[in-house]
Amino acid sequence: MSNTEFEQEEWLFEIKPKNNFFSLNLKEVWQYRDLLLLFVNRDIVTVYKQTVLGPLWYLIQPLFTSIIFTIIFNNVAGIQTGSIPPFLFNLAGIMVWNYFTSCLNDTSDTFKKNASIFGKVYFPRIIVPLSIVVSNLVKFGIQFLIFVAFYIYYVFNGMELQLSSITLFFPLLVVLMGFLGLGLGMIISSLVTKYRDLSFLVGFGVQLLMYLSAVMYPMALLKEKLPSFGWLIEYNPLAYIVETSRYLLLKEGTISGFGMLYTVVITFVIVVVGLLIFNKTEKSFIDTV
Amino acid sequence: MNNKNIILKAENISKQYRLGTVGTGTLSHDLNRFWHKIRGKEDPYLKVGEVNDRSSKGASEYVWALKDINFEVEVGEVLGIIGKNGAGKSTLLKILSKVTAPTTGLIKSRGRIASLLEVGTGFNPELTGRENIYLNGAILGMTKKEITSKLDEIIEFSGCERYIDTPTKRYSSGMTVRLAFAVAAFLEPEILVVDEVLAVGDAEFQKKAIGKMQDISKEGGRTVLFVSHNMAAVQSLCTRSIVLQNGTIQYVGETDDAIQFYLKESSSSFEMEKIEHRKGNGLVKLKNVSVHGSQKDILPQTGKKFIIEFDFDNPQKIDSSTMKFDFRIDDYVGQRIAWISNRVVESSPSENCKTISFEIQKLNLNKGTYYVTTHLMVNNAVSDWIQNAFSFDVTEGDFYGTGRQVSPSQSKILMDFNVVYK
Numbered sequence: 001m002s003n004t005e006f007e008q009e010e011w012l013f014e015i016k017p018k019n020n021f022f023s024l025n026l027k028e029v030w031q032y033r034d035l036l037l038l039f040v041n042r043d044i045v046t047v048y049k050q051t052v053l054g055p056l057w058y059l060i061q062p063l064f065t066s067i068i069f070t071i072i073f074n075n076v077a078g079i080q081t082g083s084i085p086p087f088l089f090n091l092a093g094i095m096v097w098n099y100f101t102s103c104l105n106d107t108s109d110t111f112k113k114n115a116s117i118f119g120k121v122y123f124p125r126i127i128v129p130l131s132i133v134v135s136n137l138v139k140f141g142i143q144f145l146i147f148v149a150f151y152i153y154y155v156f157n158g159m160e161l162q163l164s165s166i167t168l169f170f171p172l173l174v175v176l177m178g179f180l181g182l183g184l185g186m187i188i189s190s191l192v193t194k195y196r197d198l199s200f201l202v203g204f205g206v207q208l209l210m211y212l213s214a215v216m217y218p219m220a221l222l223k224e225k226l227p228s229f230g231w232l233i234e235y236n237p238l239a240y241i242v243e244t245s246r247y248l249l250l251k252e253g254t255i256s257g258f259g260m261l262y263t264v265v266i267t268f269v270i271v272v273v274g275l276l277i278f279n280k281t282e283k284s285f286i287d288t289v
Numbered sequence: 290m291n292n293k294n295i296i297l298k299a300e301n302i303s304k305q306y307r308l309g310t311v312g313t314g315t316l317s318h319d320l321n322r323f324w325h326k327i328r329g330k331e332d333p334y335l336k337v338g339e340v341n342d343r344s345s346k347g348a349s350e351y352v353w354a355l356k357d358i359n360f361e362v363e364v365g366e367v368l369g370i371i372g373k374n375g376a377g378k379s380t381l382l383k384i385l386s387k388v389t390a391p392t393t394g395l396i397k398s399r400g401r402i403a404s405l406l407e408v409g410t411g412f413n414p415e416l417t418g419r420e421n422i423y424l425n426g427a428i429l430g431m432t433k434k435e436i437t438s439k440l441d442e443i444i445e446f447s448g449c450e451r452y453i454d455t456p457t458k459r460y461s462s463g464m465t466v467r468l469a470f471a472v473a474a475f476l477e478p479e480i481l482v483v484d485e486v487l488a489v490g491d492a493e494f495q496k497k498a499i500g501k502m503q504d505i506s507k508e509g510g511r512t513v514l515f516v517s518h519n520m521a522a523v524q525s526l527c528t529r530s531i532v533l534q535n536g537t538i539q540y541v542g543e544t545d546d547a548i549q550f551y552l553k554e555s556s557s558s559f560e561m562e563k564i565e566h567r568k569g570n571g572l573v574k575l576k577n578v579s580v581h582g583s584q585k586d587i588l589p590q591t592g593k594k595f596i597i598e599f600d601f602d603n604p605q606k607i608d609s610s611t612m613k614f615d616f617r618i619d620d621y622v623g624q625r626i627a628w629i630s631n632r633v634v635e636s637s638p639s640e641n642c643k644t645i646s647f648e649i650q651k652l653n654l655n656k657g658t659y660y661v662t663t664h665l666m667v668n669n670a671v672s673d674w675i676q677n678a679f680s681f682d683v684t685e686g687d688f689y690g691t692g693r694q695v696s697p698s699q700s701k702i703l704m705d706f707n708v709v710y711k
Contacts, residue, residue, distance in 0.1 A: 015387060015396035035427035042424060046415040049456075117411045121404060121428055122387035194319075283390035 017283075029124050039131035044138055058142045062098060066091040073216045081218070084252045085154055091147055093215040096245045099140040099174065100181045100238060101206050106132040107185025108202050111193045111285050118285070125282040126275075129186055133178045140174065147249075162251035170248045177241050180267045186274030190281035213238040218246075218253045237263040294363045295399075296512050297385075297480060302358040302394035304380050304536075307351050354380045355536045358394070362480075367506045367513040369527030369544055371520070371551050373682070376533040378516045379484060385514065386482050400479025400512065403429055414458035418449055418468055421457050425472045439475045446501075447471035448494075467494055474501045481505060484516045502526060519685065520548050552588040552684070557581070559679040562602070569671040573612065573642075575663055576602045580681040589681060591703065592688035595652035599645045599663070609642035613666040618659050619677075626659065626701050653704065655697040656685040 048054045066087055073079045074086035081089040107129040111118065114128055155161050192198045212232055214222070219239055223230040233239045240259040247255045307318075355377045362368050372378050383389045385396065386404030411428040412421050422443055426436040436443075444450050447468045449460070457465055483502065499522060506513050506526075517523050523530060523544060530547035532540040540550040558579040567574075577600035579585065582593050589595050599614065615630035631645055660680045665673045685694065688703045695703060 010399075011397040012399050012401070014398070015384065015391065017391050017393055031432075032427070032430070034431075034433040038424050038427045038433075042413055042416065042420075045420075046413055049415045117428065119383075119388055120386075121411070122402075123428060123430065 025124065029126060029130075032123050032127050035123060036127050036131045036134065039127065040135040040138065043131065043135040055142060058139050059146050062091065062094050062143050063146065065094050069094070069216050079217050079221065082252050083160070084250050085159065088147075088150055088154055088159075088250065089246065089252065090216055091150060092246050092249050093242050095140065095143050095147055096174070096177060096242050097210060097213065097215045097238075098143065099136060100177045100241075101210075102136045102139065103133050103178055103181025104185045104188075104206060105202065106136065107182055108188035108192060108199070110185070110189040111281065112189070112199070118282075126278065129182055129189070129278075132185075133182050136181075137174070137178060151249075162249075164251075167248050170245060173241055173245050173248065176263065176267055177238075179271050180237065180241070183267065183270035183272075183274035186278040187270070190274075190277040190285070193281060193285040209236075209238065212236055214243050219243045220254060234259075237266045295361045296364045297362040297399070297402075297514075298397045299358055299360050299385075300395045300397070302355055302381070302384060302391045302396065303353060304355040304377075304384060304389075305351055305392040306354050353536050355384070355391070358536075358538055360531060360538065360541060362512055362514065364512055365506060365510045366529060367502075367515060367527045369523040369530035369547070370514060370516045370533060371518075371523060371530055371547065372533035375535075377536040378533055380536075381533070382482050382484050382514070382516055398480065401430070402480040402482060403473075403476045403478035404482040404484070412457055412465060412469060415456055417456055418444075418447075418453040418460070421468065422472055425469060426476075429473060429476055430478065431476060435477075443471045443475050446474060446497075463494075470494075470498055474498070474505070477509075478511070480512045480514065482514045482516075499526065520552075521685065524548060552586075557681055561675065561678060564675055564678065566676065568674040569665070570667075572605065572667045572670075572672045573607055573665060574602045574673045575665065575675060575678070576600045578661075578663075578679055580679075589652060589654075589683045591652055591654060591656055591683055591686035592690075593652055593686055595649040595654075597647050597649075601643055601645070601665075603641060603643055606641040607667055608638060608640050609636075609645070610638040611668050612642060612645075612672075613669075614645050614664070616661050616663045618654070618661055620701055621658050621660070623660070626654070651688075651705075652683065652686075653688065653702055654683050655688075655695060655701050655703055656683050657697045657701065658682050 048057055051057065053060070069090040070086045073090070074081065079086075110125070110128050110132075118125065188198055188202055213236055214233060219233060222233050240256065240263045243253050244255055244260060247253045358377075358381065360368075370378050370381065380389075382404065384391050386402055388404075411425055413424060416424065419440075422440065423433065423436055427433065444453055447464075447470075449464050449468050449471075452460060452464065457468070460468070502513060502515070503526060505511050513526070515523065515526055527544045529542065530540075530544040531538055532547050532551045540547050558577060558581075560577060561575045562577075579596075579598045579600075580589060581587055581596055582589055583596070587593075597616075599616075609631075613630065613632050615628060615632070617625055618627045618629070619625050629647060631647075658680055659682075660677050663673070663675050663678045664671070688695075689705075
């Protein structure tokens with residue numbers, strides 16, 4: 001290294017007490033992209049090591065939930081799902097909902113679960129929640145395949161094929177769902193470091209939220225049956241995502257332009273707030289965790 | 290100092306911690322902070338911190354783990370950081386490696402910093418050695434390509450070739466450490482931060498590790514910050530050293546001088562008068578204890594002369610022949626190591642006994658921390674009995690005169706012996 005390099009009073013980086021208000025260092029995140037992939041690999045490979053069924057477990061959970069939902073909500077409670085077989089209706093909803101909850105649950109643990117690594121080595125902390133969203137996307141992909149398989153099965157058994165060009169927007173919805181889970185997860189994970197109460201809240205809060213998110217019933221049904229609580233679902237961005245996904249995949253339910261716009265805006269706000277809080281927390285969480 | 294070659298510069302680094310549990314009061318302090326902030330005032334808790342002295346009871350919940358640390362490191366320098374437990378060494382390294390942010394101050398760097406704070410972080414027990422090399426390497430900041438290009442060297446250096454495709458949960462702890470150090474040793478940051486990694490692994494591996502670190506700094510031209518209690522390692526590796534005490538820099542300079550300074554500072558004396566958890570009639574009471582080597586300013590060291598001196602408060606001028614004083618030495622888990630008494634050896638009595646001093650010509654306690662319980666009887670009645678009165682540290686020394694060490698986990702007590710072959 002030549003001395004001339006040092007003559008300028010320039011430093012590669014500085015360590016300061018607090019981050020700038022918004023200082024997501026994308027360049028740094030890009031430098032650590034291999035770490036992201038390795039984390040994804042770790043998450044997927046290690047979860048089912050030493051299990052007999054391996055990745056099949058990814059399928060068993062949504063399948064059985066769909067069967068139970070079909071029995072309880074459609075056969076016992078009599079919720080109508082139009083021309084779509086109730087099982088397929090439920091599977092679509094659960095698949096999308098699962099992606100959201102697994103993103104939220106896993107990211108909200110980020111700081112607590114990784115305290116030992118975070119306490120020793122520095123890397124952009126955002127890598128961890130990002131890797132969680134990506135590895136859950138892989139799981140979602142596997143679950144989507146089983147959905148496609150059942151879809152084909154039902155088409156052969158006389159269900160009308162409902163695909164159209166609008167179905168191509170489905171991946172965008174999944175991405176939106178991922179971001180929403182990521183944003184909320186980041187907010188919660190940051191607050192959990194100091195206030196552990198929140199981790200209890202998330203546990204059952206997510207479960208309750210499912211009933212407000214049109215997972216096992218069409219949005220219109222709730223508005224019709226409980227008009228006074230209709231606003232609950234109308235202001236829930238998750239309900240729009242679930243409902244719209246079903247519309248894109250099965251042509252069942254409604255699609256609302258306003259609803260989607262609202263959802264996109266809310267998601268954007270949540271992700272930005274999440275990034276801000278996360279950024280602030282990552283610098284000193286190790287002292288309070 | 291030539292300003293041009295400074296690669297790392299710390300300016301007024303301070304770090305405040307809150308003691309006790311994070312729980313009740315957290316929210317109220319946060320709200321109070323916020324209230325001050327929106328009125329544009331200074332954080333009220335920044336003013337209240339106390340000097341971080343672990344053993345003394347303080348009034349404030351907030352302490353300064355580090356206070357106004359300033360130093361500069363030149364390119365290619367190996368800087369040692371030494372200090373007692375709790376002096377702030379690890380906190381400083383944590384700040385340098387960006388694990389936690391300083392409360393105030395600024396660090397400027399011209400190079401990438403990678404840390405070896407306890408190796409093996411992020412090892413996943415389910416993954417194989419090879420997979421863990423990749424994962425750990427990436428956590429430490431390497432790209433996949435870099436790791437692949439060094440994979441063979443890393444495996445060879447670790448000496449775990451045979452197990453490389455076995456999950457690391459099947460590894461012995463020593464093997465895990467070897468593998469982890471091997472990954473870290475092939476990192477190529479401009480600044481490497483190393484904390485006590487050499488405390489693990491067997492003698493052969495320690496030698497290898499020290500050698501590798503010397504290579505890194507001498508041939509690689511890279512800067513190393515090295516924290517250790519192992520004075521021998523600091524001496525052989527570092528050109529310049531910093532002595533930390535209670536969160537402040539006490540000494541900066543040549544390593545030999547710094548070690549000398551450190552050993553002097555560390556010789557300890559303890560006031561016993563304020564201790565309340567004592568039993569006995571109090572006829573004669575322990576006042577002061579001093580633990581040191583051959584002189585007052587020398588730290589107790591294995592294999593060297595060791596003096597432990599007890600001063601008493603003896604208002605009734607009681608004769609030493611009626612006093613039976615003994616103390617026991619426990620290790621850090623509370624296991625008794627030794628029991629020593631003034632009655633087991635011959636000694637000439639003294640009227641109005643004020644001090645009892647025990648001298649050990651060749652200290653055979655291995656390095657480590659020891660706890661002492663004192664017990665004094667006057668005329669067969671307990672006069673002053675203090676459980677866990679104080680603790681002292683013994684530093685590593687050359688007991689056998691061969692330079693070879695016995696691990697404290699194997700033996701707390703060292704014995705002189707000869708080996709005879711027939």
